[in-house]
Amino acid sequence: MDASEEILRKTLAEKQSAIEAHGNAVRALKAAGAAKPEIDAAIESLNGLKLEKTSIERQLQAAIGGGDSSLNREAFRQAVVNTLERRLFYIPSFKIYRGVAGLYDYGPPGCAVKSNVLAFWRQHFVLEENMLEVDCPCVTPEVVLKASGHVDKFTDLMVKDEKTGTCYRADHLLKDFCNEKLQKDLSISTEKAAELKHILAVLDDLSAEELGAKLKEYGITAPDTKNPLSDPYPFNLMFQTSIGPSGLSPGYMRPETAQGIFVNFKDLYYYNGNKLPFAAAQIGQAFRNEISPRQGLLRVREFTLAEIEHFVDPENKFHPKFSEVANWEFLMFPREEQMSGHSAKKIPLGEAVSRGIVNNETLGYFIGRVYLFLTRLGIDKDRLRFRQHLANEMAHYAADCWDAEIECSYGWIECVGIADRSAYDLRAHSEKSGVPLVAQEKFPEPREVEKLVINPVKKELGLAFKGNQKMVVEALEAMNEKEALEMKAALESKGVSEFNVCTLGKNVTIKKNMVAISKEIKKEHQRVFTPSVIEPSFGIGRIIFCLFEHSFYTRLSKAGDEQLNVFRFPPLVAPIKCTVFPLVQQQHYEEVAKVISQSLTTAGISHKIDITGTSIGKRYARTDELGVPFAITVDSTSSVTIRERDSKDQVRVSVEEAASVVKEVTDGRRTWADVWSTFPHHSSGSVEADE
C-alpha cells in the first residue's frame, strides 16, 4: 500500500464515522421536534459529508488502479464494456450475422438510459428554455446537402490496397506508423522523432498530396497484406441513396440534424412572432459511413444527435439569463492555454466572457447550461472540460467554438460542440434556394443612412459601347462599395477609369460623363439582416458511453472472494429506479411485493420484481450491476427494508410508505441522507450474509 492510498483509507474511515455521528445528531434534532430550517441545514451538511465520502472513494479507486497508464485504461474499458455487453446495455447489431462494424443496438437497460437522457435533455433545454422542437426526415435530397457543403466537403481521405481493394483511412495509417515508430523503435534519431511528432500534430491539416507523399516516403503498405496502396483520395462519408423510383433524384441519409432546422428558418421565425432571439431544437438519427470504424462505441456509423440552433441578431448576442450562470466555475481550456502548453483551468464564466475568452454571452450561457446538463447526468466534473477550437480547427466563418470534452479510457473525447457559426448556414440556403432567410428589425423611428448610388448614363455608354452597352451597365450597377469609391476617385482625379467587365471578358475605359457615383442620405424604417446561429450539438451516444465509464466501479463482495460491478447512476438516468425482492419464496411476501409494485406503478416509478429464490445478496449484486439505485426487500408483511446502492445503507419503513419514500428520493425531492436519518436503520447482518 503506498502512502497516498494509506492516507485515503484513513480519511475514508474518518468520514464514515463523521457520517454516523452526524446522522445520529439529525435524528436527535428530529426527535426533539426542532424547527424545519434547522433540520434542513443539518441534512444538507450530512449530504455534504456523503458526497465527500464518495469523492474519496473515487480517489482511492484511482490510486488502487495504479494511475493512468494506457494499459490500465484498456483494462478498465474492457471491464466496463464486458459488463455493458453481458447485461445487454449494448448489443453489436445483427450479431447472429456476425455484425456490421460501427453499428450497435441499445439493449433493454441501455435503451432505458438513453430514453432517460433524452427526456432530461428535452426538459432541460426544450421546455425550460422554450425552444421550438422540430422533427425532420433522415432522407435528405442532394440539393440541401449541396448548399450546406456536405456533398463537396464531408469527406475523409482514403487509400485502397491495390490488389485486394480493402480501404483504409490514409491519416490512420500514417498516425499508426508514427506512433509505432516513436514507441517501439529505439534506434531513431532525435531529428526523426521530432519529425514524426510534428506529423502527428499537423495530421488533420495535411492535403491528399501531402499525405500521399508521406505514405510513399515512409514506405507504408496495406497493414493486412503488405500490398502497395493507392494514392489518397476523398471518400464522401454520407450514405447515399436514391429518392423515388426513377433513379434521378439522389439523396443522402443526413449527416447531422441541423440542416432540417435551417431550411425551416422562415416558418419558425414567423411562428415565433417574427422575433429574435429564438432557438429551435431537434433530436434524431444521423449517419456517417465511416471508412473503417475504430474506437468501438464512440465512432459509429449511425448515432443519435440532439441539436439546438439558437438564432440571434449578430449585433446583439447578450443573453437575458446570463447572470444565472456568470458565477459558475469549471474547467475551461482556452486557445491560448493550449498553444502555450498549459492545461485546462477553472475560470468563472462571467470573467471568460468579459475578458473576451468566450466570444459572447449567448455562447457563454449555453456553455453553462451544457455543464449543468452533463454533471446532472452523472458526468464527473473533474473529467469534463470546455476546450476552445484552435484557429486551424475552426471553419473560416465561425466566430468561436468550444467543445465539451469528457475524459474516458480513450482520452479526452468531444461530446458536445458549441459553435457560433455566424450567418453561414442561413446565407448558404438563401443563395441556393432563392428564398431570403432573413430577419427584420423595425426601428422605433426611421433612421437616416448614407447610401452609395450608382447611376450609369445610358446614352453616353450606348455611344461608346454600342451592342455591349447592356453588359457594361449591369457591371457598373453590380460594383460593390469599394470598387465604386475607387472608380469615383479615379474619375475625379484622372477623368477615366479602367474597368473589367467580366461578361465581356475584357477591360473597358469608363469616362467621367458615363456614370454618376454619389452618396445620398436615405431614410430607413427597418434593418434586414441574416441572423447568426449559435449551435450546441450533442452526441448522445458518446455522452452515454462516457457516463457509463464515469459511473462504473467495482467493490469486493462481503465474503471477499469476488469483485462486484456497480454503476452509480443517479436516479434520473438509472434504467430502473427500484427493485422489489421478497426475501424468501413465500406467498405472503410475494403478495406484499405485488402491493408495493402496484403503488410504484401508480407513482410512475419504473421497477422490477425479482421472485427468484436466489440469495438476497446475489440479487442485490445483480441489480447493482444495472445501476438500480434502490431495492425494497420484503422480509415481513408489515414493514420492509429500503437499500441504497452505493452506501449499501438500509432503512426500515412500513409497507404503506415504501413506494412514496422511493418516489421522493428518485424525484430528487428528498435526499437519501434525509431518509437515512428519518427511519430506523436495518442491520444488513443476516440479510446480506452472502453478498
Place this chain on the structure above:
Amino acid sequence: MDASEEILRKTLAEKQSAIEAHGNAVRALKAAGAAKPEIDAAIESLNGLKLEKTSIERQLQAAIGGGDSSLNREAFRQAVVNTLERRLFYIPSFKIYRGVAGLYDYGPPGCAVKSNVLAFWRQHFVLEENMLEVDCPCVTPEVVLKASGHVDKFTDLMVKDEKTGTCYRADHLLKDFCNEKLQKDLSISTEKAAELKHILAVLDDLSAEELGAKLKEYGITAPDTKNPLSDPYPFNLMFQTSIGPSGLSPGYMRPETAQGIFVNFKDLYYYNGNKLPFAAAQIGQAFRNEISPRQGLLRVREFTLAEIEHFVDPENKFHPKFSEVANWEFLMFPREEQMSGHSAKKIPLGEAVSRGIVNNETLGYFIGRVYLFLTRLGIDKDRLRFRQHLANEMAHYAADCWDAEIECSYGWIECVGIADRSAYDLRAHSEKSGVPLVAQEKFPEPREVEKLVINPVKKELGLAFKGNQKMVVEALEAMNEKEALEMKAALESKGVSEFNVCTLGKNVTIKKNMVAISKEIKKEHQRVFTPSVIEPSFGIGRIIFCLFEHSFYTRLSKAGDEQLNVFRFPPLVAPIKCTVFPLVQQQHYEEVAKVISQSLTTAGISHKIDITGTSIGKRYARTDELGVPFAITVDSTSSVTIRERDSKDQVRVSVEEAASVVKEVTDGRRTWADVWSTFPHHSSGSVEADE
C-alpha cells in the same frame, strides 16, 4: 334545419340545463360538508353529463356538416390540413427547395404531440407490461432483409412512361381508370360495371402479367402525357445504400423495426431468464421508397413505427391478464362479417376469443390494450374498428391478423396491425444465420417419447456402393420421418426400396440388410421449440393524423362573424397544457403571470406566456387552434381565472392555487367537472367580449 338537427339542438339545450343544475347540487353538497363518497358520486355523474353533451355536439356537427359525402370529406380534410400547416403542426420537408413528395417535418406543436404520444406508448406498453425495449440502427445489411423476405418481396408493381421515363404504380392507374369509368361514364353496360367492380375488389391479388393485360385491354396510357406505358415490373420499396467504402456491402434503410428484435431473440430470451412469454419493443424510423406517394400525410416515405414482438410458446397462448379486458366491447369486424357484406359490430373480447373469432387470448389481450391506448389518446371509439384480415390478405404463415382501422377523411385507414406471425420470422433467421433461435421448456419429470432411429449398416453399404458409401449414409440419415417410415414399409414388404441420393444425382437400391429403421422409446428432459410471435405494430404518424381529424371542430366566434378552429386534444396529448395571459399589458399583471409560470415549470406543466396586447378573445382563439386545454388569465393580483377550452367554462381561483389546479386536471387526478363545481364561476361577459 332538418328534423334530426332540431332534435339534437333541443337535447343539447336540455343537457346544458341539467349540467348547470347538477353543478349547483354538487356545490351545495360540498358546502354542506357531505361525505367524500357522496360528493365523488355526484361529480362522477356530472362528468357523465358533460361527456354526453360533448357527444351530442359531435352529432350536431356531423348533422350540420351534411353527412358523409366524399366532397364534404375533402372539404373537412382541407380545413384540418390548412390549420395543421398554418400552425406548423406539419411542414412539407425541404419546402424552400420545393419539397420532396412523401416527406414531412413535424413543426413545434406537431413534434410535441408526437413526443407525448410516444411517451404514453412507452408508459402504456413498455412500462406497464414490463417489455424489453431495444433501439437498433436504421441501416441494415442485405443478409438480414434477404432472410426476412424483404429483398425479394417488398415490392410494388410499376410502369414507366415509355417516352419520359416517369414512373407510376400500375395498380393505381388501373384503379383510377375503373373508378372514373364507374363514376362518370353513364353509358357503360351492367356487365361492364360488374367487371370493373370485380377488378377493384381483386386489385391487390393481380399478378404483374394480369395487371399488364388489363392496362393493355383498357388502353390505359400515362396520365400526364398519354404516352404508351411499359409492362408492369416489380420495384423494391426499400431505400438502398452501401455500407462502408468498398461498395461491396449493400444495405438498406429498414422498412420496419421488427427485424432488429428478431435477430436479438437469443440475447433477449437469456436476459429474460430463459423464460417465455416475454415481449420486446422498439420505437424508431422506418423507410419506404414509395413509387408515387399519395394520400398526403398518410402515405409517406419515412415514418415512425412503434412495434412489439411478444414471444410465446405456440402451445400456450393464454394470457394471465386477459380477464382484465374480457368484458370490453367495441367494434369488431370479423372475416365472416366482411364476406357476408355485414358491417362491424360490438362483440365482447372474451366472447370473441371463446368463440374462436380471435385466435387466442394473447392476441385478444393486445387488441384490448390497443383499443385502450387509442381511445385514451382521443380517437373516437365510434370511428375505430378492429378488422380481421381476409384469407387472401394474410401471409401464408400467419395464424390470425387484425388491423385497428380508424375512419378519417380518406376512409378506414389501417393504423395498427396486430398479427400472430407464428414461428416464421425466427425460423427464417435461424436458417439463414445458422444460429438456433429457440426456447426450451424443461419438464418437471422426464417424459417418454417415441423416436425414430435410422441406423445405416456401413459394412453392407460399403460393399454395395464403394466410394459412394459416405453419400448414401448421409442421405439415409437425413431422411425425415415420413420418408423413413415409407422405406421401412417397403423393405419389410418387398425387401428393397428405391432411394434418391441427391448428392449423387441418381436413385440407388437399398436392401433390407443395409439399414435398420426402428422406433424407440426415449426419455426427454426438455422440449425445444421455436416460439410464436404476436406482433402489434403501430404507425405513429397515421394515428396522429387521425387523431388530428377526430379532434378538430369549428365553432362560431361570439360575434358570429367567424368560424374558429379548435382541437379537442386531451391534456395527455396536447402540445402545451396551459397558457398564461395577463389580461392587459400592465407590469403587475405580468409579474403575477411570471410567478404562475414559475410554479407551472416546477410542476412540470408545459405552458406559454402570451403578453401581447391582443384581445383576450383572440388569444383564446389562437390557443384553441393549438388544442391547449387550459388558459389562466391574470385579471387581478390576488386571483385569476382558469378557462377550459371546449366548454369555455371559467372558474376563479387564487394565484397560489392556479398551478396546482391545472396540474391536477392535466394529470387526470381531478376532472374539470370537479374543479368547475368547486370554485366560483367567472362570467365571461367582459373578458371574452370579442371572442
